[in-house]
Amino acid sequence: MKIATWNVNSIRQRESHVRDWLDRVRPDVLFLQEIKCEAPAFPVATFEAAGYRAEIVGQKAYNGVAVLACVPFTVTHRALPGLPADDSQARYIEIQTAGLTLIGIYLPNGNSGAEAGYAYKLAWMDALRARAAELLAAETPFAILGDYNVCPTDADFAPGTLPAGDALVRPETRARYRSLVWLGLTDALGALHPGEKRWTFWDYQAGAWPRDQGLRIDHALLSPALAESLVAATPDRDERGRTQPSDHVPVLIELALERDAF
């Protein structure tokens, strides 16, 4: 089973990139972040033509997540449980497929909106941890994939790419990320490629891509049962070298699951 995540930085600007990638890689499930549009503007037909059903949690101009899948699935949540009912930011989608719970997230960046913006990021991480704990307690096999906007350690960003005190590396951010992982989850990319610089993002500015000065901020965290079946985890660097690319690349996870294993 192939599961992937990709922050596309506008689905309308990246429609052909995503279509081509689906045709070439054929993931079972692909989570998208920063689609930057409401559901009616999402190019559903393009992906249906490739054999993928789309479900969209949209928002005008900012944020927005979606899932594309060529296997049957049901949407179980369109917002992160535990956030205030009036929260209007489109950052979470949760589905069930093949006996698994799969979650796509766009975790708040936290650098805008001053202290309130950063507090929102931390509150979001607290709610995500609570959701993961709930699923673990129920012994539900699950994975949480997406743009976490967290560099877990200093090995997860190229020197000079982030200012000190950036919300992606602040101690409170990292403490919450560790608290999530230490519930018993496995960082797929980190587990298979320890100590390697496998960037998932390169800024558009300052020649970050030609200099290979990137960040590792797109992650896939797996519950224990799914971690047992992990066989591959790969950021698709080639996508960053295409014309008019997203600043993030797809991250692909492969699981050796028997059919109806769960």
Added chain:
DNA sequence: ATGACTGAGCATCTCAGA
């Protein structure tokens, strides 16, 4: 000396991204 980021939106600038 060269080149300087990208996308969306009540838009020719501002906000957000990371």
